Amino acid sequence: MKIDVVISADYIMSDKLKDKTVVVIDMLRATSVIVTAFINGCKDVIAVTSIEEAKAIGESMDNDVILGGERNALKIEGFNCSNSPLEYTKDLIKDKTVIMTTSNGTRAIKGSTNASDILIGAMINAKAVAKELIKLNRDVIIVNAGTAGQFSMDDFICGGYITDCLCDTLGEDKVELSDIAYTALYLYRNNKDINEFLKSAKHYKRMIELGYNDDLVYCTKKDITDIVPRYNKDRIVI
Template identity: 35%
Template sequence: MPKLLKTHFLPPRSGTIGPDDITVVTDILRASSVIVAALAAGVKCVRPFLEIEEAIEAARHDAAPLLCGERTGIKVPGFDLGNSPGEFTPERCRGRTAFMTTTNGTRAILAATSAKLVKILAFTNMTATVESLKDFEGTVHLVCSGTDGYVSWEDSLACGMAAELLESSGFEATDDTTRIAISAYRHELDGMKITDPDFRPKLGQVLRKGRGGRRVREIGLEKDIDEVARLDDFAILCHVEADPWRIVAS
């Protein structure tokens, strides 16, 4: 069976992803980066919700809930945490269930669940995620969450990086979107190797160029950009399970 890559700059329409495919969802600023950080810090799982009220209601039935998320980038009033990776420490997270709702990321994750497996991608778990896909035969969809229905700079770069790494493992790009994402990543990172000690600072600079990076800076959370640019901070895999929908580490 051929190993194929498809990239979606925005969450795809219903019916686009087949039941035998794998979907990899990213929302670099900041939901997927937070999910990786939360699971690495010891939460039992992250439960994604579309609406604030849904998350609050579900959390009422949990003995140790951790309500987290944002609207327009800002922490939801009354929630325990916002959407900054650095907030998710072992002291706050260990043994708890995170109930999460965000403007874009949780929506993209829930929209991708027609695939047989949904993985969560961030720069902070890039290599681990790519390595876990190398032996898969079939179609892998790289899905950007976007921002309010618009293409997201940082998500596109993450998918470009993942696609380039997967191509070296025998995957074939089947669409121009993947080629565009790879080209943007290569151009912006100047062909730097990920082992280069200057890679993380360079990535942080590049992420600041996009609309999402500018927005994070405007609301006083510029440190989050450097947090999400910490390439391969975690050797952790994150995937979605059903009944109820939840994201767990593997």
């Protein structure tokens, strides 16, 4: 199995994704939100790139819809939820469709549609993602959403953890890493306390400034669920 990493949504090359399995990671916080929404029983998630499209889809559907997302890490005016996974509670979203737009994560998802499969990955479901990748048995491209088009430490170390899970299960002789994938793996193996490591990250500091401390604790937890959402025909499902 070959593993490569794309450092942000701005660096996705659609032609390189063909016949590959993509894992999209935006652990702070879009993909953590999506996984959590399914933990708490949502029906499906529709990921879009613009606020206008999210609102239009919401207006075209029935009342079983939740609008969620952010711009510049802040809740969008008129939406039900921000980009905090802790807001997507069972009481609010069970059996509902979540329509979601974020600055980076949903753009990375929509930019990866040329892949054979798109899995939604985060720290909270990393081992389960690795197991699913082994079942699919294709070469893997880990797409980091990044922050404002740039490299983001949080997504990178999460990809390193998923790569570590693959190496541990398959054996390192069965995994062929690109230079950047090897770097992500090395980074994770030398910084397994994710929360502590990320305190130096720009995006982490932004979350602290905005008071999202509880989100950071939650999103840096490892393997709290076996749920692996996947993109399928314009919707994310399990």
